[in-house]
Amino acid sequence: MKFIDFFAGIGGFHSGLTRAGHEMVGWVEWDKYARQAYQAMYDTKGTYTANDITKIKSGRDIPDAEIWAFGSPCTNISVAGNRKGLGGEQSRLFFEIIRLLEDRDWKEKPSLLLMENVKNLLSSNRGWDFARVIAEMDQAGYDVEWEVLNSSWVIPQNRERIYIIGHKRGIATSPVFPINRSELEKKRNFGILRDVLEPAVDSKYYLSKDKVKQLLLNGKKITYSGLSNIKIIGNTSKTGHSSQDVVDVQGISKTITATEYKHTTQIAIKVNQVGNISNSKSFGGNPQTGRVYSDRGLSPTLNTMQGGSREPKILVEPCLTPDRVNKRQNGRRFKDNDEPIFTITTADRHGVLLSNGKTYAIRKLTPLECWRLQGFTDEQFNKAKEAGVSNSQLYKQAGNAVTVPIVEVIGKKLKIE
Numbered sequence: 001m002k003f004i005d006f007f008a009g010i011g012g013f014h015s016g017l018t019r020a021g022h023e024m025v026g027w028v029e030w031d032k033y034a035r036q037a038y039q040a041m042y043d044t045k046g047t048y049t050a051n052d053i054t055k056i057k058s059g060r061d062i063p064d065a066e067i068w069a070f071g072s073p074c075t076n077i078s079v080a081g082n083r084k085g086l087g088g089e090q091s092r093l094f095f096e097i098i099r100l101l102e103d104r105d106w107k108e109k110p111s112l113l114l115m116e117n118v119k120n121l122l123s124s125n126r127g128w129d130f131a132r133v134i135a136e137m138d139q140a141g142y143d144v145e146w147e148v149l150n151s152s153w154v155i156p157q158n159r160e161r162i163y164i165i166g167h168k169r170g171i172a173t174s175p176v177f178p179i180n181r182s183e184l185e186k187k188r189n190f191g192i193l194r195d196v197l198e199p200a201v202d203s204k205y206y207l208s209k210d211k212v213k214q215l216l217l218n219g220k221k222i223t224y225s226g227l228s229n230i231k232i233i234g235n236t237s238k239t240g241h242s243s244q245d246v247v248d249v250q251g252i253s254k255t256i257t258a259t260e261y262k263h264t265t266q267i268a269i270k271v272n273q274v275g276n277i278s279n280s281k282s283f284g285g286n287p288q289t290g291r292v293y294s295d296r297g298l299s300p301t302l303n304t305m306q307g308g309s310r311e312p313k314i315l316v317e318p319c320l321t322p323d324r325v326n327k328r329q330n331g332r333r334f335k336d337n338d339e340p341i342f343t344i345t346t347a348d349r350h351g352v353l354l355s356n357g358k359t360y361a362i363r364k365l366t367p368l369e370c371w372r373l374q375g376f377t378d379e380q381f382n383k384a385k386e387a388g389v390s391n392s393q394l395y396k397q398a399g400n401a402v403t404v405p406i407v408e409v410i411g412k413k414l415k416i417e
Contacts, residue, residue: 001414003067004028004110006053006097010037010384010397012374013069013114016407020414025063028053033393034400040387041380053096059103067414070097071116071402094133101140111173111416113137113166116402119148121162133164142166147177152340153184154405156193157373159343161403163410172417176410187405189375192338194316196372197352205351206363207322209234214325215362219333221353233361315355318342322351322362344370346399367394375404 005014005027014024026048029035035051038044048063050056072094094115101109115133122130137144144166151159167173190196207215209232216222222230318335320342321327329342334353342350351364365373371381371394384394 001066001111001416002064003069004048004062004065006068006070007072007093008038009034009071009400009402010376010380011042012376012402012404013071013116013407014038014042015376015380015404016402017067017069017411019404019408020411022067022411022414025065028056033389034397036387037384037389037393037397040383040389053093053100056096056100059100060108062100064108066111066416067114068097068101068110068112069114069407070094072097095136098136098140106141109141109168111168111171112414113142113164114407114410114414115164115166116161116407117164119160119162122148137164137166140166141169143169145175145177147179149179149184149406151374151403151406153181154188154409155373155375155403156190156196156338156340157342157344157403158340159403161406163406165410165414174413174415174417176413179409179413184406184409187409189405190372192316193318193341193352194314194338196341196369197316198366198368201363201366205366206361207234207351211322211325212360212362215319215322215333215353216360218325219319221334221360229358231359233359313356315353315357317353317355319351319353319362321348322364323349341365341373344373344399346396348399349395367391367398370395370398374398374401375406376401 002023002025003013003017005011005017005024008014008027008029009031011027014027018024024042024047027038027044028050029038030052056062097113121133124130134144144164146162146164148160148162151157151161163177165176212232212234213222213227216232217224315337317337318339318341320329320331320333327333328348335342341352342348344350349364351362354361354363367385368378368381372378376398381394384397389397
């Protein structure tokens with residue numbers, strides 16, 4: 001079936017519905033950076049597009065399509081937003097969809113509506129906002145079903161969202177919900193969080209030793225009395241070098257010298273670099289090759305082997321907003337090893353704690369990892385990146401996106417009988 005992609009962003013609906021066999025014939029998106037990414041990622045030639053849904057004069061100006069998909073802005077509904085509800089400046093754009101529907105003759109209206117929003121829509125304004133959504137769809141001629149689905153069933157990110165399907169009355173369409181968890185797990189992109197992580201990450205994503213200590217103490221991972229028993233790996237040092245000058249252009253740590261090798265707890269190194277130092281057993285190096293770092297970009301001080309196994313026993317724990325000692329979101333600072341990451345948002349930069357129980361490093365997620373956590377492919381990310389989209393916008397776009405594998409599963413159940 002043909003579909004229109006409203007509030008398109010970077011095309012979570014586009015990717016999911018096309019994977020399910022549907023065809024995009026029009027898209028609407030006002031953000032210039034999202035449009036830049038969208039056009040780089042997809043073949044939009046010959047399709048209808050508009051920048052601003054409020055400037056579309058009539059629903060009759062939109063091409064015919066059996067499906068209208070929209071994740072209308074949740075800014076005023078989300079618990080992380082200002083909670084003004086559907087009357088807020090962004091979230092009221094839902095009513096633009098209703099306006100465009102009402103402009104079309106009954107025969108020209110789409111057979112199916114697919115809406116996504118935050119779970120908090122159910123309780124926003126004591127539930128009246130959700131009731132208003134259902135009532136508006138009902139008046140437009142649609143019977144409605146809905147379900148809350150968690151993206152953690154398809155990707156390692158905890159992201160609860162409500163998906164609402166509107167079925168045009170008089171058209172024989174198939175019910176979509178309920179969707180069993182097993183149906184979604186068949187589309188799982190990554191098994192666990194560590195599978196999402198890039199093998200080698202630039203040092204700019206890693207926190208300094210002092211910041212790591214703050215977060216570990218703040219998150220009750222360690223106590224002050226336990227500080228002397230652990231090693232903190234960060235990107236600053238106490239050797240007189242600046243934090244930008246710890247590792248030279250060849251990737252060799254300037255903090256490691258022949259006289260300092262015994263004082264490993266006082267030396268901070270960039271854990272993403274590969275450096276060489278001869279016979280450096282105290283740094284986890286191989287006495288033959290002198291390699292200080294593993295080929296996965298993690299310091300071997302984090303790689304504890306067991307029984308000759310080649311797999312490092314590194315704990316990968318989600319870290320809530322590592323760039324903020326005082327976090328905005330409620331709840332724990334760290335999750336358990338390989339639990340789903342905290343919900344990706346447009347504002348918060350979540351990260352991971354890497355440890356073996358004695359040595360700790362914390363870093364922020366990269367933009368690519370955030371895109372992976374929404375189900376987009378590396379190829380799609382690279383197309384957006386090569387089109388000139390900045391890292392800050394790539395983060396924002398991931399936070400705004402709809403989880404692709406969820407949409408794909410729903411898309412395969414959208415049928416006209």
